[in-house]
Amino acid sequence: MAIYEGRTGDWGIVVGLEVHAQITSASKLFSGSSAAFGAEANTQVSMVDSAMPGMLPVCNAYCIEQALRTGLALGAQINLRSVFARKNYFYADLPQGYQISQYDQPIVGEGAIEVDLPDGSTKTIRIERLHVEQDAGKSLHDQHPTKTYIDLNRSGVALMEIVSKPDIRSPEEAAAYVKKLRTILRYVGTCDGNMEEGSMRCDINVSVRRPDAEFGTRCEIKNVNSVRHVFQVIEFEARRQIALIEDGGEVVQETRLWDTKKGETRAMRSKENAHDYRYFPDPDLPPLMLSEGFVENIRKSLPELPDAKKQRFMADYGLSAYDATILISEQARADFYEELAKGRDFKLCANWFITELLGALNKSGKDIGDSPISADQLGDLVDLMSNDTISGRIAKDVFALMLETGKTAGVIVEEKGLRQVTDTGALEAVIDEVMAQQADKVAEYRSGKDKLFGFFVGQVMKASGGKANPGMLNDLLKKKLAP
Amino acid sequence: MPLDHETVTRIARLARIRLTQEVQEKTLPGLNSILGFVEQLSSINTEGVEPMVSASATTLRLREDRVDDGHCRDAVLANAPESFAGFFVVPKVVE
Amino acid sequence: MSDLCKMTVSEALEGLSKKDFSAVELTKAHVSACENARELGAFITESFDLALQQAVASDARRASGNALPLDGIPVAIKDMFCTKGVRTTAGSRMLENFVPQYESTVSANMFANGVVMLGKANQDEFAMGSTNLTSAFGPAINPWKRADGKPLVPGGSSGGSAAAVAANIAMAATGTDTGGSIRQPAAYCGITGIKPTYGRCSRWGIIAFASSLDQAGIFTRNTLDAALMLKSMAGFDPKDSTSANLAVPDFAAATKRGVKGLRIGIPKEYRVSGMDGDVLSMWEKGAELLKAQGAEIVEVSLPYTEAALATYYIIAPAECSSNLARYDGVRYGLRVAEAGDDLDDLYEKSRGAGFGEEVRRRILVGTYVLSAGYYDAYYLKAQKVRALIARDFSRAFEKCDVLLAPTAPTPAFALDESPDDPVTMYLNDVFTIPASLAGLPGMSVPAGLSASGLPLGLQVIGKPFDEETVFAASAALELAAGFPGRK
Numbered sequence A: 001m002a003i004y005e006g007r008t009g010d011w012g013i014v015v016g017l018e019v020h021a022q023i024t025s026a027s028k029l030f031s032g033s034s035a036a037f038g039a040e041a042n043t044q045v046s047m048v049d050s051a052m053p054g055m056l057p058v059c060n061a062y063c064i065e066q067a068l069r070t071g072l073a074l075g076a077q078i079n080l081r082s083v084f085a086r087k088n089y090f091y092a093d094l095p096q097g098y099q100i101s102q103y104d105q106p107i108v109g110e111g112a113i114e115v116d117l118p119d120g121s122t123k124t125i126r127i128e129r130l131h132v133e134q135d136a137g138k139s140l141h142d143q144h145p146t147k148t149y150i151d152l153n154r155s156g157v158a159l160m161e162i163v164s165k166p167d168i169r170s171p172e173e174a175a176a177y178v179k180k181l182r183t184i185l186r187y188v189g190t191c192d193g194n195m196e197e198g199s200m201r202c203d204i205n206v207s208v209r210r211p212d213a214e215f216g217t218r219c220e221i222k223n224v225n226s227v228r229h230v231f232q233v234i235e236f237e238a239r240r241q242i243a244l245i246e247d248g249g250e251v252v253q254e255t256r257l258w259d260t261k262k263g264e265t266r267a268m269r270s271k272e273n274a275h276d277y278r279y280f281p282d283p284d285l286p287p288l289m290l291s292e293g294f295v296e297n298i299r300k301s302l303p304e305l306p307d308a309k310k311q312r313f314m315a316d317y318g319l320s321a322y323d324a325t326i327l328i329s330e331q332a333r334a335d336f337y338e339e340l341a342k343g344r345d346f347k348l349c350a351n352w353f354i355t356e357l358l359g360a361l362n363k364s365g366k367d368i369g370d371s372p373i374s375a376d377q378l379g380d381l382v383d384l385m386s387n388d389t390i391s392g393r394i395a396k397d398v399f400a401l402m403l404e405t406g407k408t409a410g411v412i413v414e415e416k417g418l419r420q421v422t423d424t425g426a427l428e429a430v431i432d433e434v435m436a437q438q439a440d441k442v443a444e445y446r447s448g449k450d451k452l453f454g455f456f457v458g459q460v461m462k463a464s465g466g467k468a469n470p471g472m473l474n475d476l477l478k479k480k481l482a483p
Numbered sequence B: 001m002p003l004d005h006e007t008v009t010r011i012a013r014l015a016r017i018r019l020t021q022e023v024q025e026k027t028l029p030g031l032n033s034i035l036g037f038v039e040q041l042s043s044i045n046t047e048g049v050e051p052m053v054s055a056s057a058t059t060l061r062l063r064e065d066r067v068d069d070g071h072c073r074d075a076v077l078a079n080a081p082e083s084f085a086g087f088f089v090v091p092k093v094v095e
Numbered sequence C: 001m002s003d004l005c006k007m008t009v010s011e012a013l014e015g016l017s018k019k020d021f022s023a024v025e026l027t028k029a030h031v032s033a034c035e036n037a038r039e040l041g042a043f044i045t046e047s048f049d050l051a052l053q054q055a056v057a058s059d060a061r062r063a064s065g066n067a068l069p070l071d072g073i074p075v076a077i078k079d080m081f082c083t084k085g086v087r088t089t090a091g092s093r094m095l096e097n098f099v100p101q102y103e104s105t106v107s108a109n110m111f112a113n114g115v116v117m118l119g120k121a122n123q124d125e126f127a128m129g130s131t132n133l134t135s136a137f138g139p140a141i142n143p144w145k146r147a148d149g150k151p152l153v154p155g156g157s158s159g160g161s162a163a164a165v166a167a168n169i170a171m172a173a174t175g176t177d178t179g180g181s182i183r184q185p186a187a188y189c190g191i192t193g194i195k196p197t198y199g200r201c202s203r204w205g206i207i208a209f210a211s212s213l214d215q216a217g218i219f220t221r222n223t224l225d226a227a228l229m230l231k232s233m234a235g236f237d238p239k240d241s242t243s244a245n246l247a248v249p250d251f252a253a254a255t256k257r258g259v260k261g262l263r264i265g266i267p268k269e270y271r272v273s274g275m276d277g278d279v280l281s282m283w284e285k286g287a288e289l290l291k292a293q294g295a296e297i298v299e300v301s302l303p304y305t306e307a308a309l310a311t312y313y314i315i316a317p318a319e320c321s322s323n324l325a326r327y328d329g330v331r332y333g334l335r336v337a338e339a340g341d342d343l344d345d346l347y348e349k350s351r352g353a354g355f356g357e358e359v360r361r362r363i364l365v366g367t368y369v370l371s372a373g374y375y376d377a378y379y380l381k382a383q384k385v386r387a388l389i390a391r392d393f394s395r396a397f398e399k400c401d402v403l404l405a406p407t408a409p410t411p412a413f414a415l416d417e418s419p420d421d422p423v424t425m426y427l428n429d430v431f432t433i434p435a436s437l438a439g440l441p442g443m444s445v446p447a448g449l450s451a452s453g454l455p456l457g458l459q460v461i462g463k464p465f466d467e468e469t470v471f472a473a474s475a476a477l478e479l480a481a482g483f484p485g486r487k
């Protein structure tokens, strides 16, 4: 829980999120037009999507399955009977004059997800509901000084609206919630979670209150499209509301927009603030009925979900919660790790994967899917360390060369002659040479200056070109230096 | 309870229908006649009755997820009062 | 008028197959009949060129031995059906220039059966009305004349369709029926009109008024023709989620079944006050005629009948307020805006100017009954009463096979006798609305003349998807009544 210090004392915040997630499907929710992103304006529009007179919706089976899959992944209640309703309002990119959505009888009821907070702790955020609805088209306001252009390509694309309970108490929790939700959606393959392309958008409800007091009046900030912005919106909006109240004002329930350039929220300028959506069951669409068997089949087809995987990684691989959380955050990461760890040192693998590989990918803004190094290739490197062919320090150089050249660890070690010196005779020769050069230091050591041991290790390592096996070096050096 | 002008103005605004003062004067008695007439339903006992949404007894039929429509921009725009470069055009909307 | 125009569909099909005349001759005869009857206002848009092209194609098919079931039959299509490339207005200024780029399923089915389209029939605006007076293109006129010579309404909303068939300028005409819009004009114009069960004909491509009630049907000059035409229109359509996935029976065969042993229910609540004496006596006579052919007459009760009108006048406006939201001047239809207007100005002006008085009124009522604070008291309540009305019918059908009732409480009235008060106007639909709410098939058959010499119709109402029994009873009634037809 975040505490906001105001002029008049402490404040807490209450946040609820409505996440719109585009369902991964080939065609739209109620028509056969393509749902793909990025086509030329109005090319993926049918007579149904443009709401021509007499056109009727026919529901996409796969979209319903995807919503169910998601609901099950959220551990939520599945409603075997649900109803599509019309939400009536006028807007330039809403061709029917209503959005087909679900109202009092959604397909998915209450559920919960466990979010992972930066400090390693977790918190349960409850889900209020998940319903299926149509997306609107797109209005382009900045193409012409006095006109708005309308593209209906998105009109009718299937969305899941996932509504949380007002359980969120800090911007960190909100960000963690969105991340976790995205992880789950990607695991079950129902939404690609691509926030830049608008596949996932958040409406954020924020209110402030004195710690543990009743909820205050909330404002809704619409269409926030990145995790970073979710964080910023809540920070800004909390401080705005606190300042407003402390200055003697009152928060009015309203819809606000996030101005990314100015980094602030502002009230929508459109006249329509007092909405009256006049929801009623859509007479074009009979009730959606699902059988227990159908739901069970989908439940059985679900993959291992992130939380279960995390528990298993901690139990089976002995990983920390922190490492496990990183590894399970994407299915592809988890799969990579499991392949890497097979028959190898789990902890060593986790370290190399997280610190080195993910670190390097992160720096170049890449995903694990874009990794130039496969699990097998990273495994070979780990093996070279485990069987003492190279040291951990040399391994870092080899890893850098692998990234740079695309060559395998073995080839690099051979080409560069990086194999550790494990030949006792050769190593003894190097030690003898160093001891000869540093005769006075040897004397000092032997007279009790133990601290000089590290100095000798460094000198010998340097003379070996870093290739000395550290364990052997230690043992031999200790023997030789002994008085 | 009969509608007053304020309510009619609000409803007309929700429905996006502009009524001149004169038309609104003419509209009000008809609206009140209808609303007065349908008032009779309130005396019918409907306790425990499931609302009937449609005459159709079927449940929702689902179609396969297949792209088999769209790609007909000219037809979609054929009746547009104003269009430009493949877009529908309306007066500038300020959000 | 050419005799070619006075034939029934079945007679014309026989003549065509015997090469007594060609489809082109048949069509030309109808085109000239249409031209000579323009004062009836039966059409909003004529499509004579298209009709002749279709007739030529029809003759070619017949010549090559590939004649379709209704090949060459000239019909009118109500202007609620979207017809590809042919202006479709729904009787509204809003769609004055709208040319659909698609064909409604029903009209496409008919074309696939070889029919020829003469034009788009006049109607009440968006099918809202019982007189055809709400059409933005002027009223259609009933071809029947009363002694005083005043022009009479053809009924509505499918008034142009009914007038065209009654005037012998189209052999058949499609209609849509939401609360009686086929049956009532059929009765007023002395012809046959059937609204099949909700779900029997696809609604795809039919301009929506009230989606849970709208259903396509047909006007003809006898029951056999109605059977032939309906067969071609009906059928499962995957593009309409409320379309019934059922095979279409042989309705024509059903017209020959007779009524021996059939139980005919007489709903006692249909004896309403304000009912024309002629109507009541004809209803009684109709029951007698069926009894004489071996049917059993049983009295049944539909206790919630009186609530039907009020129920309908909540549900239909509610749905219409939403269905008509798409007419916003953005993608098609009338746009009224001046420089400097914002989008809301554009919406409000376009819709204010594009919709006529009755449509505006229903949108306002519908918006009101769905709005916050009123939904439960009006809309939800109406849906519950609707369930009670539907239950009435299913209980009645435990005691009988079909119901017999008057179609309308009075014969056609003069244009200038149309009441100003909407509720008085709505009372015209008192006998047709209950079956609409329940989604049942209903057919109006001309059964006699009023004292004023105007046609009166009787309505046969059947169980869901049992149009066959409706056809059987209607055909028997038609035969026994020996309706004289228009002189």
Ligand SMILES: [Mg+2]
Pocket: A018, A161, A203
């Ligand atoms: Mg929402």
Ligand SMILES: [Zn+2]
Pocket: A020, A133, A161
């Ligand atoms: Zn939504």
